[in-house]
Amino acid sequence: MTTGPTVLSLRGATKRFGGLVAVNDMDFDVTEHEVLGLIGPNGSGKSTTLNLISGALKPTEGTISLRGTPISHLSAADIARRGIARTFQLVRLLPSMTVLENVRAGAVFGHRRRWGAEADAHAMRMLALVGLDRRANAHVGELTYIDTKRVELARVLASEPKVLLLDEWLAGLNPTELEEGIALIKRLRDEGRTIILVEHVMDAIRSLCDRCVVMSTGTKIAEGTPEEVLSDPEVIRAYLGDDDA
Amino acid sequence: MSMTKRDWQSITLSAVLLAVAACLPLTGDAYMLSIGITIAMYAVLATSWALFSGPTHYISLATAAFFGLGTYTTAIGIENGLNYWATLPIAAVLGAVLAALVGLATLRLSGVYFVIFTLGLAELVRQVVTWGQNVSGQKGLYVLTDITEVHIYWQLLVLGGIVYLTGWAIGRSRLGFALRIIGDDEEVARHSGINTSRAKILLFMVSGATAAVVGSMLAPRYIYIEPALAFTPMLSFLVVIMALLGGTGRLWGPLVGVIPFTLLWEAISASFPNQTTLLLGLSFLVIVYLLPRGFVGLIESGKRRMREREAFA
Numbered sequence: 001m002t003t004g005p006t007v008l009s010l011r012g013a014t015k016r017f018g019g020l021v022a023v024n025d026m027d028f029d030v031t032e033h034e035v036l037g038l039i040g041p042n043g044s045g046k047s048t049t050l051n052l053i054s055g056a057l058k059p060t061e062g063t064i065s066l067r068g069t070p071i072s073h074l075s076a077a078d079i080a081r082r083g084i085a086r087t088f089q090l091v092r093l094l095p096s097m098t099v100l101e102n103v104r105a106g107a108v109f110g111h112r113r114r115w116g117a118e119a120d121a122h123a124m125r126m127l128a129l130v131g132l133d134r135r136a137n138a139h140v141g142e143l144t145y146i147d148t149k150r151v152e153l154a155r156v157l158a159s160e161p162k163v164l165l166l167d168e169w170l171a172g173l174n175p176t177e178l179e180e181g182i183a184l185i186k187r188l189r190d191e192g193r194t195i196i197l198v199e200h201v202m203d204a205i206r207s208l209c210d211r212c213v214v215m216s217t218g219t220k221i222a223e224g225t226p227e228e229v230l231s232d233p234e235v236i237r238a239y240l241g242d243d244d245a
Numbered sequence: 246m247s248m249t250k251r252d253w254q255s256i257t258l259s260a261v262l263l264a265v266a267a268c269l270p271l272t273g274d275a276y277m278l279s280i281g282i283t284i285a286m287y288a289v290l291a292t293s294w295a296l297f298s299g300p301t302h303y304i305s306l307a308t309a310a311f312f313g314l315g316t317y318t319t320a321i322g323i324e325n326g327l328n329y330w331a332t333l334p335i336a337a338v339l340g341a342v343l344a345a346l347v348g349l350a351t352l353r354l355s356g357v358y359f360v361i362f363t364l365g366l367a368e369l370v371r372q373v374v375t376w377g378q379n380v381s382g383q384k385g386l387y388v389l390t391d392i393t394e395v396h397i398y399w400q401l402l403v404l405g406g407i408v409y410l411t412g413w414a415i416g417r418s419r420l421g422f423a424l425r426i427i428g429d430d431e432e433v434a435r436h437s438g439i440n441t442s443r444a445k446i447l448l449f450m451v452s453g454a455t456a457a458v459v460g461s462m463l464a465p466r467y468i469y470i471e472p473a474l475a476f477t478p479m480l481s482f483l484v485v486i487m488a489l490l491g492g493t494g495r496l497w498g499p500l501v502g503v504i505p506f507t508l509l510w511e512a513i514s515a516s517f518p519n520q521t522t523l524l525l526g527l528s529f530l531v532i533v534y535l536l537p538r539g540f541v542g543l544i545e546s547g548k549r550r551m552r553e554r555e556a557f558a
Contacts (some may be wrong), residue, residue, distance in 0.1 A: 053438060080438035094429035105426050108419060109438040115419060159438065 004032035005067075005196050007160055008053070008084075008163050011071070012062035015048055021184055022048040024218040025062070030163065033192040037199055037209035037226065045218040046198040050165050053196070054086045055079035066162070083111040083162035089198075093140045093146045093155075100136040103127055103154045108217055110159020126154040130184060146177040153184070164188070166197040170204050183206060202230070214238070259409060267402055270395045278394050282466065284507045285401035286459055289408055290480075293455035294339035296412050297448040298485075299493030300424035303355075306481040307347065308365035310370045311453045317374060320386040320470050325435025329390050333461050340457025341450040344476045348446035355431075364478065378472070382497035385471035392465040396400045400462045408455055410495045415451075420444055435461035482525060483510070490532050492539025536557040 002102045008030040012025040015023040021044045030036050038046045040058055051057040053064055055076035064072040071079050083104070092104050107114050127133040130150040135143070140151060149169060156164060170181045182204050189193065189208060199205055205212065205226050212229045214222040216238035229235050255273055269281045290308055315336035322332035351362045378384060416420045423444045426434040434441050464470060483506075491502025506528075513524050536543060 046336070056432075056436070075440075076435040077438050077440050080436050086436055088432075092430055092433050094426055094433060096425070096429050105422070105433070105437050108422060109426075109434075113438075155437070 004034065006030070007032050007034075007067060008196075009065050010049075010053070010062065011065075013049070013052055013059045013064055014061040015045075015052055015057060016060045021218050023052060023059075026215075026220055028213045028220065030194060030196060030225060032194055034210050035189050035195045035197065035208055037197055037205045037212040038215065039199060039205060039212055039229075040185050040215035040221075043217075044215040044238075046189060046215055047167055048218075049215070050086065050196070050198055052169050053079075053163075053166055054084060080109075080159065083112060083160075084109060084165065085156040085159045085161035085163075086165035087149075087152045087156055087167055089167045089171070091145075092150055093148055097140065098136070099127065099132060099138050099140060099143070100124070102140060102151050105157050106155040106158030111162065112160040123154070123158050126158045128176060129157065130154045131188075133243050145180065146173055149173075149181070150184075157188075162194060164195045165191055166199075168198055168200065170199060170201045178204075206230075253385070254549040258412075259406075261378070261408055263402060267399060267523045270398060278398060280507065280511060282394060282398050282401065283511070284404060284504055287484065287487055287503045287507055288500050289401055289405045289459050290456055290484045291503050292412065292496070293408050294484050295304065295488045295493040295496075295499045296408075296415065297445075298497075299490070300421070301445055301448070302428050303445070304360045304362045304485060305449070305452070306360060306474045306478070306485065307366050307453070307457050308481040308484045308514045309476050309478055310363075310367035310481075311343065311456035312460035312463075312480055313367070313370060313374070313472070314339055314343060315457035315462075316467070316470055316475040317386070317460075318457070319461040319464040320388045323388060323390065324386060329392060329465070336457040336461040337454040341454040343457075344450040344453025347453075348442075348449045353442070359372055364481070367476055367478055367481060370393070371472045374472045385469050387469055388464045388467065390465040391525070397462055397466050404455070404458060404462065409496065410536040411451060415448070417497065420447065424448060425472060444486055467470075479522075479525070481503060482529070486525070486529050486532060488535065488539075490539055492536075492541025492543075494538065494545070498539055498541040 006029045010026050010028055013023060013026040014021065028036070038049060040046055048057065049177060052059050052072070055071070055074060055078070059072050062072070063070050066082055066084065071082060071084075074082070094105060100120065100123055103126050104119050107122045108120040108127070124133060124136060127136055130145060130153050132150050132154065135147065140148065143151065153166075153169065166185070169185070170178060173181050178201065185195070185197070185204070185208055197208065209226050211224065212222075212226050213220055214229050214232070214235050221238060222232045222233075222235050266281075266285075272279055281526065290296055290312070294308060297303065317327065318336040318339055319332040322335060323329060324363065347363070347366060354362060385442065423439045426439060427441050427444060431441055460475065467474060487502045487506045488499040489502070490506055491500060492498035507527075514521055517524060532539070
């Protein structure tokens with residue numbers, strides 16, 4: 001299964017907030033061109049793990065490495081420049097700017113840095129990729145919910161990341177939008193991008209992920225293909241409680 | 246970077262306006278010149294203030310600290326035998342250094358904490374200077390030069406031109422784009438790969454250095470300077486109010502606020518010399534409530550309405 005070289009690895013990554021252990025001793029690897037699903041019940045520490053990787057939070061212990069180089073001591077900006085880009089659980093756009101300018105932000109300051117006409121052309125290509133090139137000059141306030149998510153995704157893609165972190169990118173979409181959303185991520189997957197996605201939508205997990213890491217109360221409780229982990233009794237217990245297992 | 250036809254138009258227009266403004270002393274009217282200096286001084290201060298605070302929305306009340314630093318640099322420099330012209334770059338460097346130090350210490354603070362810190366900073370510097378004078382036994386400093394009001398006015402115009410060019414260049418640079426992103430969402434800025442502290446500190450240094458040079462240029466006008474004059478918090482507040490009145494969304498915004506407000510302020514100071522602080526507070530409230538985006542906002546929403554009307558016609 002994991003054939004390509006390791007791009008990202010977590011070793012003993014731990015995050016404590018006072019007495020609360022939000023992420024406890026997480027170990028996992030992501031290989032090139034792999035789509036890894038980070039799943040688990042609410043409050044299990046998935047988003048915190050993503051925040052540790054993206055540098056929004058510093059791990060209390062443990063290391064996170066990108067292609068063998070430790071990055072866990074770096075700032076979020078440096079991590080982004082090294083090639084890890086993320087979307088946010090609650091979409092974050094730049095409200096005073098147009099769709100194109102939002103995406104240009106990724107093209108100008110990300111992993112691969114562009115400027116001027118080159119940045120604009122690249123941003124337009126990313127907008128075309130997510131299917132929003134016709135709305136390039138629209139103001140972000142005029143967009144529908146899924147379109148705001150597309151803009152955020154295009155901004156992240158514009159930085160040409162080595163690893164893409166999607167924090168519940170499919171959450172809150174209606175059934176039609178969900179179908180479009182899954183198709184879009186599938187397209188990214190087919191392009192051979194390396195993606196970690198935190199997700200609750202089971203259809204998406206089954207159809208998109210090569211491998212899943214399951215978390216419960218901050219700890220990794222299972223790892224494997226979606227079929228394996230979703231039939232694991234411990235995973236079912238974590239999701240549904242003891243009585244239903 | 247290539248210049249568009251519009252860029253050339255705005256540069257030509259600015260140069261013509263600057264040249265017209267430079268002719269003011271030819272009227273020979275001392276009162277006009279005095280108001281001209283005040284307008285030029287606030288225009289430079291408010292524009293450079295807005296270079297930093299406009300995009301980032303960090304409201305700095307430290308203008309008086311930088312201004313006073315410049316005033317004292319020139320006064321002390323001249324007293325120790327330095328040429329007046331040599332004190333200007335020294336003031337610029339000192340202003341930039343102070344801004345960098347303040348930036349490193351405070352730009353991690355956000356919102357109201359930053360505002361209070363900058364206000365406190367001006368007060369702190371003033372107290373230190375006052376203490377220094379008490380120790381040395383001096384009350385104030387004389388700044389005796391052969392620089393006339395006309396010279397001060399022209400110097401301020403040149404500095405204004407430099408500030409405009411700098412602001413224009415920053416607006417078209419990566420740094421300018423980074424600051425707009427920071428102003429919109431600092432979290433997104435960081436995660437897009439922007440070193441937010443560095444961008445903010447750089448702009449704060451530009452703003453601080455400019456205010457210090459303005460202070461230097463104004464020192465010969467005061468002739469006798471003391472801390473209460475050089476570091477007056479009123480200056481910081483006036484700069485903020487004028488910049489907000491004009492609007493910080495455009496480079497020319499603060500200027501549009503400075504001209505009417507300086508004239509209004511002259512009238513207020515002449516007619517109600519004892520109520521200036523009260524009236525300053527009132528005008529601040531009026532601006533924030535009625536014109537939150539300043540004249541720039543008013544003009545732009547007017548333009549948008551015109552365009553929409555045309556589109557529907």
